[in-house]
Amino acid sequence: MAQGDFNLENEWKYLIYRLGGELYGSPLLSVKEVIKVVKIKPVPYTVPHYRGIISLRGNIIGVVDLRIKFGLAPQENKYGGNVLIVENDEMMIGALVDDVDSVMALNKDDVDLNPAIETKIDTKFFIGIAKVEDSLINLIDIAGTLSNEDLKVISRNRGVL
Amino acid sequence: MxxxxxxxxxxxxxxxxxxxxxxxxxxxxxxxxxxxxxxxxxxxxxxxxxxxxxxxxxxxxxxxxxxFDNTLETLEKLIKNFSKISKNSKEYLSNNTKELDLLLEQDSVLAELNFSIDKTLKNAEESLSYMNKSKNMSEEGKRVLDGLKEAMDGIRGAASALEEIISVIGDINQKTKIINEIVFETKLLSFNASIEAARAGQYGKGFAVVAQEIGNLALMSGKASLGISSLLENSTNQVKELGTYIQEKIKDGERSADECKRVFVEISDGLPSTLSSLDTVFGLMRKQQMEMERIVGNIAKLDQMIKRDGTVTKEMTLAVAELTKDADELNEHVVSMNDFFTVGNIVERRNSGQQYQDQYQYQNQNQNQFENNFDNGMNGTNGSTNNNYNSDLIIKDGGSNFNQDNLFANGGKNDSSEVNGLSNVEQEMNNIEDQLNPMKEVVNGDNVSAVDRAREIAELYNKSLKKNVDTSDTPTANDSRFKDNE
The missing domain is CATH 1.10.287 (Helix Hairpins)
Structure with missing residues (x-):
């Protein structure tokens, strides 16, 4: 990540979204685009959280259901849901969320970067917990959370296509 | 002379x-x-x-x-018979009075019966008018109910208009969904704008604010749209509930109206049969009343007859008196003739004739007294029963059916005609009595209803009238009563 390109103010801007009724947040700059869910084409022989592929302006993008990935109960999106298009160094990944809530600028004081929590998943993609108006927001690095295995799958799909 | x-x-x-x-x-x-x-x-x-x-x-x-010996003998017989006639007339009259009393009693009972029938008739008429009224009322009620049903149909139309409102609300909701869609898109746009602004760094700072504002607007729109949606949903629910409620109430009202109408129809259907049965009762009552009136009329006639009989007896008595007088005169002639021929026992006979005459005069006196009493009694009963038994009227045409003018027309002219006249009178008396006896039985009969009794009396009297006419035309020598007395 080219951190130097962004000023401090932008560093602390987060895109807040919902997953299973809970608020999650990801750095705004890690998200390339927010799109409305279109028809997701299922792909056989994939892991459960891999929902399939979509076509965005001619690019085939694999979509991962973050609910399933995070071990939450799977749920059909009421309002169609949103897909956050995330770009890492190799490729673009679509992350399916229930709903995008807002863009929030967080103060450093509001963020607890080292909370005492136990988790099964790799905590290197867990940024911390923000406290905003009585509610807690999990701050997650979306790009990092997708494992290498996931990336492989997506990459191979793209290769086949 | x-x-x-x-x-x-x-x-x-x-x-x-x-x-x-x-x-x-x-x-x-x-x-x-x-x-x-x-x-x-x-x-x-x-x-x-x-x-x-x-x-x-x-x-x-x-x-x-x-x-003249023979003549005197005949005259003696004649006078003897006259006295008998007088006596029998008296008896006959007293019997008639008893019968009349019975009849008058009957008559007052009949009058009471008639009065009660009148009252019942009046009551029946009243109830008939009430029934007619209620029939009209039920017809009116049916009309009103029809009006009510029309009103119900109108309300039903209003309820269907409510459904239209619901559909309009649905349309509005549809439009709100479009707004929601727009809001959603705007939100996405604002997010993407925010992202692009962040990527532009220092240069995208202003644009980031715009994106933020757009996002806020979208949020506000979304909230408003959500409010509208919930309001519309509430309205729809309320209108739906109202519609269902109105429909239910209309159904209830229609059921009630139908029930009410059915009841009214039953009433108005039942009324004609009740009316007709009441009419039948009415007709029967009217018939009964008419019969009663006829019976009363017949009794009045009967009364007249009896009175007329009384008059006949009276006239008969008078005629007998005349006859006696004539006989006496005849006797005088005989006596004077015998005086001339100096027949000695004539005087004796003359004295005996005088004796008969005296006896007759005494009886006649009694007869008059009795008749006066009878008339007084009659007037008294007239006053109490308020029935128009005009004795003057009765006396006026009294005796015309009994032909006593014919009976006594020949009286005093010669012996044979006198005897014939006498036998006719006796026969007449017998006939009258014979006719009255069954009447008496009928009057005294306990098991016969008053109406039937009166009717029988009337019939008997009609028969007797006919008989009287027949017997006065063709007299027969049926003298049993006198023979029995002798």
Missing amino acids: TNVSYKMKLIAINFFTGIISLYFLIDGAINSNFGQSFWLAGVTLAVISFLFYVLVLRPMDTFCENY
Whole structure:
């Protein structure tokens, strides 16, 4: 990540979204685009959280259901849901969320970067917990959370296509 | 008196002829001229007067004696019978009064019955009018209910209009969904704008604010749209509930109205049969009333008849008195004739005739007294029952059916006609009594209803009237009553 390109103010801007009724947040700059869910084409022989592929302006993008990935109960999106298009160094990944809530600028004081929590998943993609108006927001690095295995799958799909 | 002077003349002529013949005979004897015509004339006159006495006056006397003896005997019988008639008339009248009392009693009962029938009729008429009223009311009610049903249909139309409102609300909701869509898109746009602004760094700072504002606007729009949606949903629910409620109420109202109408129809359907049955009852009652009136009329007639009988008896008594008077006069003639012929026992007979006459006068007096009492009694009952039994009216045409003028027309002229007249009177009396007896039985009968009794009385009376007419035309010698009395 080219951190130097962004000023401090932008560093602390987060895109807040919902997953299973809970608020999650990801750095705004890690998200390339927010799109409305279109028809997701299922792909056989994939892991459960891999929902399939979509076509965005001619690019085939694999979509991962973050609910399933995070071990939450799977749920059909009421309002169609949103897909956050995330770009890492190799490729673009679509992350399916229930709903995008807002863009929030967080103060450093509001963020607890080292909370005492136990988790099964790799905590290197867990940024911390923000406290905003009585509610807690999990701050997650979306790009990092997708494992290498996931990336492989997506990459191979793209290769086949 | 002409008869007497004629007889006297005859005797005087005979006597004078005797004197003249004696004179001639004596003159002849004194002068001794027996051969002369005067002496011969005297002899002839003496012979003539002797012969006149022997051949005319003596037989005439004997004949008269025998003839008037017979006449007197007949007259005695006649007077005896007259007294009997008078007596029987009295009895008959008293019987009639009893019957009349019974009849009058009956009549008051009938009047009461008639009054009660009148009252019932009035009540029935009232209830009939009430029924007619209620029939009209039920018809009115049916009309009102029809109006109510129309109103219900109107309300139903209003309820369907409510459904239209619901559909309009649905349309609005649809439009709100579009707004929501726009809001969603705007939100996405604002997010993407924010992302692009962040990527532009320092240069995208202003744009980031715009994106933020757009996002806020989208949020506000979204909230408003959400509010509208919830409001619309509420309205839809409320309108739906209202519609269902109105429909239910309309159904309830229609059910009630139908029930009400059914009841009204039942009432108005039931009313004609009730009315017709009431009409039948009415008709029967009217018939009964008419019959009752007829019965009362018949009783009035009967009363008239009985009174007329009374008048007949009265007239009969008067006629008997006349007859007796005539007989007496006849007797006087006989007596004077017998005086002339110097029949000794005539006086005795005359006295006995006087005795009969006295007896008759006494009876006649009693009869008059009785009749006065009877009339008074009648007037008293008239006053109490308020029925128009006009005795004057009855007396006016009384006796016309009984032909007593014919019966007594020949009275006093000669013996045979008197006897015939008497037998007719007796027969008449017997007939009347014979006819009244069954009537009496009917009147006294306990098991027969009053109406039937009155009807029977009326029928019997009609029969008796017919009989009277028949018997007065062709009299028969049926004298059982008098024979029994003798």
